[in-house]
Amino acid sequence: MRRLVVMVAAFFFAVAVGGVASAADTLEAVKKKGVLVAGVKDSTPGFGFVDEKTREIVGYDVDFVKAIARKLGVKLELKPVTSASRMPQLTEGNIDIIAATMTRTPERAKQIDFSNTYFFTGQKFIVKKGTVRSLADLDGKRIGTAKGSTSEQNARKALPKATILSFDDYPQALLALHQGKVFAVTTDESILANLLSKAPNRDRYEIPDIQISDEPYGLGVRKGDRNFVAFVNRTLVEMEKSGEAKKIFNKWFGPASQAPLKRNFTITAGK
Numbered sequence: 001m002r003r004l005v006v007m008v009a010a011f012f013f014a015v016a017v018g019g020v021a022s023a024a025d026t027l028e029a030v031k032k033k034g035v036l037v038a039g040v041k042d043s044t045p046g047f048g049f050v051d052e053k054t055r056e057i058v059g060y061d062v063d064f065v066k067a068i069a070r071k072l073g074v075k076l077e078l079k080p081v082t083s084a085s086r087m088p089q090l091t092e093g094n095i096d097i098i099a100a101t102m103t104r105t106p107e108r109a110k111q112i113d114f115s116n117t118y119f120f121t122g123q124k125f126i127v128k129k130g131t132v133r134s135l136a137d138l139d140g141k142r143i144g145t146a147k148g149s150t151s152e153q154n155a156r157k158a159l160p161k162a163t164i165l166s167f168d169d170y171p172q173a174l175l176a177l178h179q180g181k182v183f184a185v186t187t188d189e190s191i192l193a194n195l196l197s198k199a200p201n202r203d204r205y206e207i208p209d210i211q212i213s214d215e216p217y218g219l220g221v222r223k224g225d226r227n228f229v230a231f232v233n234r235t236l237v238e239m240e241k242s243g244e245a246k247k248i249f250n251k252w253f254g255p256a257s258q259a260p261l262k263r264n265f266t267i268t269a270g271k
């Protein structure tokens with residue numbers, strides 16, 4: 001009888017411990033290892049790019065993961081990812097969180113989980129001044145964008161006759177535009193505005209008021225990583241309440257920035 005009690009107790013103990021250990025619990029794992037590894041862009045001005053002076057990766061996305069690491073009391077390690085590599089890097093366990101201009105979509109949410117929306121924008125185009133008045137002017141043309149992005153998918157749908165050329169990142173797509181290899185570059189307006197503001201011959205280009213999608217950004221975590229996503233969401237809402245989120249927005253996109261944007265969102269629990 002005593003043996004049975006011991007066995008039953010051992011069984012429940014194993015279930016309890018195993019239950020905690022087997023579910024992806026990045027929150028506990030990060031606290032234990034003392035470092036949060038974030039996948040960020042390194043060539044997307046405004047969000048994740050290399051600062052010319054310090055040679056460090058900086059930007060809106062970086063400031064959000066910095067705040068999360070600070071709240072966890074751990075160090076932050078940044079790993080560059082591309083639009084195409086960010087989800088595999090997360091699911092393979094090479095990074096703990098994606099903070100890389102990533103739109104929350106139902107399709108992606110089948111593979112990973114997202115935080116609440118922490119940035120909101122929409123997809124537009126950069127073209128040579130005066131060449132595009134409506135979406136119809138873009139159809140049948142060569143359009144540059146990045147591999148693995150929603151921009152690629154949305155452009156295919158909106159412009160069925162266009163040839164979509166996908167590059168590893170947006171600066172490469174912009175280079176193709178300068179070289180006359182594509183007629184337009186398409187992605188989120190927030191990215192285009194920043195890219196254009198840094199381009200040497202920016203006076204020759206414009207972003208017409210043609211929007212083909214809404215792009216709410218979420219931070220990506222592994223599927224079913226419930227404690228971690230709850231912690232991330234709590235942190236985001238606190239950052240909104242304290243004014244820190246708005247401060248970060250203004251630092252990168254405010255009136256004094258190179259490509260000012262309107263903050264047309266607030267970070268809201270459950271959204």
Ligand code: GLU
Pocket residue numbers: 083100101102103146148149150151187188215
């Ligand atoms: N936000 C879009 C996406 O998640 C475009 C920007 C990007 O490629 O990161 O795909």
